[in-house]
Amino acid sequence: MAMALNARQKGRFFRDGYLSIPGAVPPGLIASALDEIRRRAKRADGDYLSLLSSEPALTHLLSKTGLWRLAESLLGEGAVEPCTQAQIALCFPSAVGERPVKCHLDSWEADYDPKAVSRHTLTIGVLLSDVPGELMGNLTVFPGSHRLIARRVERHGLQAVRPGLAQTVRKVKPVQITGKKGDAVLLHYQLGHDKEKNFSAHTRFMAYFRLYHADAWRDGSEAYLRKAMSDIWLEWPGMGRRKAKASAGNTARRARAARARRSTARR
Numbered sequence: 001m002a003m004a005l006n007a008r009q010k011g012r013f014f015r016d017g018y019l020s021i022p023g024a025v026p027p028g029l030i031a032s033a034l035d036e037i038r039r040r041a042k043r044a045d046g047d048y049l050s051l052l053s054s055e056p057a058l059t060h061l062l063s064k065t066g067l068w069r070l071a072e073s074l075l076g077e078g079a080v081e082p083c084t085q086a087q088i089a090l091c092f093p094s095a096v097g098e099r100p101v102k103c104h105l106d107s108w109e110a111d112y113d114p115k116a117v118s119r120h121t122l123t124i125g126v127l128l129s130d131v132p133g134e135l136m137g138n139l140t141v142f143p144g145s146h147r148l149i150a151r152r153v154e155r156h157g158l159q160a161v162r163p164g165l166a167q168t169v170r171k172v173k174p175v176q177i178t179g180k181k182g183d184a185v186l187l188h189y190q191l192g193h194d195k196e197k198n199f200s201a202h203t204r205f206m207a208y209f210r211l212y213h214a215d216a217w218r219d220g221s222e223a224y225l226r227k228a229m230s231d232i233w234l235e236w237p238g239m240g241r242r243k244a245k246a247s248a249g250n251t252a253r254r255a256r257a258a259r260a261r262r263s264t265a266r267r
Contacts, residue, residue: 003066004073010239017146017191020177024184025065025126032057033207034128037088049088058086061126062209067184071122071211074186074238081212091137091204094197103142103169103192105149106210108162119225121213121235123187127179128205137198138176139185139206142169145192146232154230158222161229165192181205190232 005013013019036057037049052058062068062083071080107119131138148168152160169192176196177185187193198204213235216228233239 003069004238005070013186013188014233014239016141016143017188018141018143018177018193019186020179021067021070021184021186022179023182024067025061025182027182029060029064030126030128030181033061034205037128037205049090052088053085058088058207059084061086061207062124067124067126067209070186071124074236075121075211075213076237079214079235079237081214081217083209083211085209087208087210089195089206089208091195091198091206093201093203094137094199101140101174101194101196103145103165103172103174104194105161105165105190105192119216119220119228120189120210121216122211123189124209124211125177125185125187126207126209127181127183127185128207129202130180131178131204132180133178133200134176135196135198136178136200136202137204138178138196140174140176140194140196141187142172142174142192145169145172146188146190148172149190149192150230150232153226158226158229188232190229 005019009019036055037052040052068080072078106123125139145168149161149165152164152168156164172192174194179185215224216235228234
């Protein structure tokens with residue numbers, strides 16, 4: 001697996017906020033992770049999925065593959081906080097009538113409280129089972145919603161994010177991620193997402209890793225949250241050229257708006 005994204009991949013990631021990486025994790029590591037999950041499930045050790053989060057069989061999906069270097073190529077070498085936990089996400093076969101897909105951001109509480117928002121920078125999902133089609137418990141993303149949410153933060157502040165999320169993404173068509181076990185998916189933190197219902201006969205297995213740029217880890221202030229959520233490539237030096245283009249576009253739009261205001265004022 002390449003240790004860095006090429007220009008075309010960066011372009012798609014910049015535009016959509018997510019990117020699939022086929023064959024990111026070797027079959028042996030996937031098998032070890034599944035064996036550990038099934039072994040714990042048989043023992044039924046309470047909340048066994050949480051107890052599994054720091055098991056080497058799971059954390060090696062990130063640390064023993066090229067995914068960690070890929071993350072550093074985007075967020076900066078030495079700038080990614082150590083990640084020692086995985087979230088194991090199972091989606092069991094479901095019945096008709098379960099809730100529809102809803103767009104959400106991870107760790108965004110119902111009542112806005114800067115201290116309650118555990119914002120991170122990059123999510124990496126690893127498929128532990130094949131998801132060849134739709135309605136199989138797919139990770140479902142709202143392409144481009146990271147940019148729409150940034151615009152909302154810039155205009156209305158952080159408090160407007162959650163109550164305005166459905167309205168912000170109302171015109172975005174969600175995409176169900178398909179793939180094979182061992183594939184990975186990169187998600188910008190700010191990308192709206194959810195999981196689809198599982199009408200297949202099999203449980204869908206995934207592991208998620210939430211990575212923090214060092215600045216996001218150290219500064220949880222409201223001022224920094226707003227800055228990072230409106231300048232969405234702030235913590236991504238590996239996306240530098242894309243960030244520069246975006247900044248140039250924002251500057252140009254502000255200049256046009258200022259000229260329009262001056263023109264209106266003269267009338």
